Amino acid sequence: MECVFGIDIGGTNIKIGKFHGDEMAESRQVKTDKGAAGANIIADVARAVREMQGDDVIAGIGVGVPGPVMDGVVLGAQNLGWKELNVIKEFEKYFPGVVIRVLNDANAAAVGEWAYGGGAGFSSFIFMTLGTGIGGGLIINNELVEGASGSTGEIGHIRVGYHNDRLCTCGLYDCIEQYASATGIVITANRLRVGRETILNEVEVTSKNVFDYAQLGDEVCLEVVNNMVEKLASALAAITNTVNPEAIVLGGGVSKAGQFLLDRVEKRFRELAFFSVRDTKFALAKMGNAAGMYGCAYEVRKKICRLRSTADR
Ligand SMILES: [Zn+2]
Known part of the structure; x- marks a missing residue:
């Protein structure tokens, strides 16, 4: 066979x-x-x-x-x-x-989600995977777009800060990967927990714990989540204003926070995006x-x- x-x-x-x-x-x-x-x-x-x-x-x-x-x-x-x-x-x-x-690899995951998962049924969407790092992929007219130098998915390296605060693995500063990936969330959490009353001073500081305890009402964890959501929604609004896809599909380990994360990103996105792209649909990846x-x-x-x-x- x-x-x-x-x-x-x-x-x-x-x-x-x-x-x-x-x-x-x-x-x-x-x-x-x-x-x-x-x-x-x-x-x-x-x-x-x-x-x-x-x-x-x-x-x-x-x-x-x-x-x-x-x-x-x-x-x-x-x-x-x-x-x-x-x-x-x-x-x-x-x-x-x-x-x-x-x-x-992230482009491949975008195709997998388009063909069988969270992107099924959309002829155009932006895929963003939030893991240790951030990767992405773009499907337009049911085709993967790879770009003039094979870099269409490199959305983890969009600059979302202006103070050369966090050095990225790519050599640039303040890429969204340093804020909205699991790694970035831990950096933010370690800064915000200092001198504060929060569960983060008692448990291991991980992206999963930040989201779990934010849902239970820990204020510092909520602040960390809001901080991440702000950066993520800004970047997604910028990409969406440029590409105008039908949908945004979020995947990767951080997206296991599920609807709790998606609702917040979606709400902030609608405030930040250009009026004619505000109705862009949101979905979670399904293929793991x-x-x-x-x-x-x-x-x-x-x-x-x-x-x-x-x-x-
Ligand atoms: Zn970078």
Whole structure:
């Protein structure tokens, strides 16, 4: 039977899914070996894929990587130790003749959500994943937009402060990632709890605890949430004013705060966005951390279809 693989290469784990058509037949997780500047990663993936292949014929492999991607070349993925790398060429060494599609991991998750999850039914939406960092993706007219230098999803690096207060991993200051990601929420919480009466001085300061105790009425936790919501709603209003999509879909670990977060972001967004985009819909992602695998598999199937239809002509 013909299969494709959808592979999500992250800084901690690599998720590998084998697909028959739309259906995931099997999945596996491999630890990311960041030693030797990530030189072993692709060999590790190739070994796992061969083990999972069984009697199937591999028609394509879709790969999501944490960095900007142009024509199969990742321009740099600090989380993996990779500098510029032609990922298509690297995979072709192990899988000659197999169609390879490489895309940014958050872009892949956007496709997964569009095809099967929280973005289903929208022909255009902005996807934003709020995890340790912030990533994103943009679907317009049912197509992923990747940008002139493969950077359409880099919405985590929108500047939302003006005092060079928080240095970002990208080298710039005050990117929204430093305020609205799980990491950013912890920074804010650690600042605001000093000298105050709050549960945050008794429990571990995590994004989850901040949201849990905010819902129970802890005032400092609520302040942290409001602070995060302000930055997030401002950035979303700016993006929406530019792109004017049907919807905004929020995913990632922080979005597990669910409706409590969504209601607040939505309310503040409607106050900050231009009048004609105020009705933009909001939704939560549904695919969890499988979105990337599904999106990679979807995109490589699309590439295979295009190549085959060109060959038929
Ligand atoms: Zn940044």
